[in-house]
Amino acid sequence: xxxxxxxxxxxxxxxxxxxxxxxxxxxxxxxxxxxxxxxxxxxxxxxxxxxxxxxxxxxxxxxxxxxxxxxxxxxxxxxxxxxxxxxxxxxxxxxxxxxxxxxxxxxxxxxxxxxxxxxxxxxxxxxxxxxxxxxxxxxxxxxxxxxxxxxxxxxxxxxxxxxxxxxxxxxxxxxxxxxxxxxxxxxxxxxxxxxxxxxxxxxxxxxxxxxxxxxxxxxxxxxxxxxxxxxxxxxxxxxxxxxxxxxxxxxxxxxxxxxxxxxxxxxxxxxxxxxxxxxxxxxxxxxxxxxxxxxxxxxxxxxxxxxxxxxxxxxx
Numbered sequence: 001x002x003x004x005x006x007x008x009x010x011x012x013x014x015x016x017x018x019x020x021x022x023x024x025x026x027x028x029x030x031x032x033x034x035x036x037x038x039x040x041x042x043x044x045x046x047x048x049x050x051x052x053x054x055x056x057x058x059x060x061x062x063x064x065x066x067x068x069x070x071x072x073x074x075x076x077x078x079x080x081x082x083x084x085x086x087x088x089x090x091x092x093x094x095x096x097x098x099x100x101x102x103x104x105x106x107x108x109x110x111x112x113x114x115x116x117x118x119x120x121x122x123x124x125x126x127x128x129x130x131x132x133x134x135x136x137x138x139x140x141x142x143x144x145x146x147x148x149x150x151x152x153x154x155x156x157x158x159x160x161x162x163x164x165x166x167x168x169x170x171x172x173x174x175x176x177x178x179x180x181x182x183x184x185x186x187x188x189x190x191x192x193x194x195x196x197x198x199x200x201x202x203x204x205x206x207x208x209x210x211x212x213x214x215x216x217x218x219x220x221x222x223x224x225x226x227x228x229x230x231x232x233x234x235x236x237x238x239x240x241x242x243x244x245x246x247x248x249x250x251x252x253x254x255x256x257x258x259x260x261x262x263x264x265x266x267x268x269x270x271x272x273x274x275x276x277x278x279x280x281x282x283x284x285x286x287x288x289x290x291x292x293x294x295x296x297x298x299x300x301x302x303x304x305x306x307x308x309x310x311x312x313x314x315x316x
Contacts, residue, residue, distance in 0.1 A: 066291035076288070083292035093293070095269060096277035097300070099184070103273065104252045106188035111196050111248060112241055118196075119203040120233065133204075136197035144194065148261035151190050152177070177263055180270035187258050187271055195251065199244045206240030207233065246305045253301050 066083055070076035087093045122132055139147070154161050155176035163173040176186045210233065218228050234241075256275035259265055265272035265280075272280075274297055281290035 062291045062294060065288055066295050068288045070288045071285040072287055079288070083289045084296070086289065087293055087296060092269070092272075092277060093296075096272050096274045099270065099272055100253050100255065100274045102184055103188055103191070103255065104249065106185060107191050107252055108245060108248050111192055111199055112244065114192070114196055115199040115203045115244065116229075116234065116237065116241070118200045119207050120229065122200070122204055123207050133201070136200050138197070139194045140198045142194070144257045145261055147190065147194055148258060151186070151262055155186055178267055180267055183263050183267060183271045187255075187262060190258055190262065191252070191255070195248070199248065202244050202247075203237060203240050206237045210236050242308050242311070246308055249304055249308070250301055253297060 065076065067078060067080055068076035069079045069082075118136065122129060122136075125132060155163075157163060157173055157175045157178055160176070162176065166173060174182060176182045214232050214236075215228055218232060223231065253273075254275045255273045256279055259271040259273050259276050260279070263271045265276050278290055278293045278297065281287075281293055
């Protein structure tokens with residue numbers, strides 16, 4: 001074998017194949033980069049599909065249904081804005097909104113004040129802090145129907161424990177659940193007892209973000225506890241408080257189970273809330289009017305929530 005042939009064979013042996021060279025690595029890198037770009041979308045795809053199927057589609061279906069006369073079977077007849085005209089001229093609709101508005105006035109301001117006071121006390125407690133937090137959350141996670149049944153027993157006009165206490169101190173019994181004047185405060189008390197613990201946790205989380213140095217500086221300037229609460233704690237909790245107000249506004253205007261179980265909307269529709277009035281349309285298979293009612297509630301609650309957000313931005 002000549003020297004030239006040996007050199008040629010060695011060159012052939014040393015030269016890499018084009019299939020494993022630098023050019024071959026580029027398609028692999030492109031495929032890997034493409035998979036990396038695609039991976040986040042694949043992870044969120046299940047949520048997007050569920051959201052489209054169970055949120056977006058029902059929303060648009062309900063919007064279309066609100067312009068029709070449909071009772072759950074047969075063909076839905078297009079009637080335009082007749083459902084909205086009926087609701088906007090209905091005494092029952094405005095009465096239910098009025099009942100929800102009164103309950104809001106009875107619940108939300110008192111709940112915000114209670115939540116701030118309780119959160120300040122919990123933040124100052126060093127021992128058993130976790131125990132007290134759990135104690136305030138327990139009513140929120142307790143099944144509502146069970147709580148409502150307890151409320152019925154406690155506030156029964158004839159055999160309730162509350163009237164028994166009133167009788168022991170010489171006061172006459174009160175028709176807590178059977179008189180228009182007392183039914184709303186009794187429902188408001190139930191709502192306060194059940195949901196205030198949740199608001200306390202929101203306020204407490206905001207309270208723990210406040211720099212303790214501000215309180216030390218205020219103490220050196222001679223500010224007392226109440227002055228510190230009003231001038232430092234409340235202003236710096238504004239975002240947490242507004243968030244709580246928006247959440248509780250949504251909850252009050254959607255209130256359904258409390259009046260449904262405790263008072264059935266009575267007496268004389270005095271506790272028929274906006275949520276219960278909407279439910280009555282559904283039980284009578286008036287689904288078109290019910291859909292229109294739900295969208296009107298969405299618009300009203302959204303307007304109130306945006307008002308609170310606007311107030312927060314104005315303060316900022």
